[in-house]
Amino acid sequence: EVMVNKVSASKFLSLLLRHKPEEVGLVLDPDGWAEIDQIVERTSSGKIPLTRSLIEELTRTSEKQRFKISEDGTKIRANQGHSVKVELGLVAAVPPEVLYHGTATRFLESILAEGLKSGNRNHVHLSRDSETAVRVGQRHGKPVVLEVLSGRMHREGASFFLSDNGVWLTESVQAKFLALL
Numbered sequence: 535e536v537m538v539n540k541v542s543a544s545k546f547l548s549l550l551l552r553h554k555p556e557e558v559g560l561v562l563d564p565d566g567w568a569e570i571d572q573i574v575e576r577t578s579s580g581k582i583p584l585t586r587s588l589i590e591e592l593t594r595t596s597e598k599q600r601f602k603i604s605e606d607g608t609k610i611r612a613n614q615g616h617s618v619k620v621e622l623g624l625v626a627a628v629p630p631e632v633l634y635h636g637t638a639t640r641f642l643e644s645i646l647a648e649g650l651k652s653g654n655r656n657h658v659h660l661s662r663d664s665e666t667a668v669r670v671g672q673r674h675g676k677p678v679v680l681e682v683l684s685g686r687m688h689r690e691g692a693s694f695f696l697s698d699n700g701v702w703l704t705e706s707v708q709a710k711f712l713a714l715l
């Protein structure tokens with residue numbers, strides 16, 4: 535049996551479900567779901583074989599609840615973070631007055647000049663609390679947290695969505711709605 539590192543396996547599953555299903559010839563349906571059997575089959579001879587039990591374990595133990603398995607147990611999708619076009623059925627919601635965005639200090643100048651852009655992803659990702667935002671920022675380098683005036687943005691017409699795993703999403707954030715924490 536191949537020993538698989540759980541973090542690498544989770545990242546590989548995220549890659550397939552969010553960014554590059556074609557890497558193993560996987561097909562996502564328009565709602566972002568993939569057949570678990572197909573993932574198992576297509577990864578079985580690769581570096582990181584994703585077995586059904588491993589996929590179920592990664593889904594169960596993901597502290598950020600990155601994945602969701604369908605009720606009948608046949609399909610899986612990522613709750614958010616996609617760069618491929620998917621229809622997640624996100625429902626617009628009224629955001630709290632303030633949300634947070636964690637980033638790296640080296641991006642600050644550009645962000646304060648042009649606002650937050652979604653880049654490769656479909657949305658800008660915002661956190662409910664600054665602690666979570668610090669962790670998100672740490673992935674990129676020395677972390678810094680920005681306050682987002684989400685209440686004002688919403689009143690001025692911006693849409694916000696809350697993903698199944700509690701991440702707030704919006705299309706972009708203009709610089710005038712940002713403040714350094």
Ligand code: HQG
Nearest residue numbers: 600637638641644645648649650651653655659670674701
């Ligand atoms: C930055 C993780 C320069 C932005 C997290 C971020 C999240 C700009 C980076 C999810 C910019 C994009 C997403 C501008 C934005 N100029 N830099 N105008 N606008 N940026 O990874 O938000 O662990 O695509 O600040 O928890 O870091 O993968 O986005 O630093 O929910 O499940 O461009 O990924 O979840 O980086 O993270 P990312 P993110 P997972």
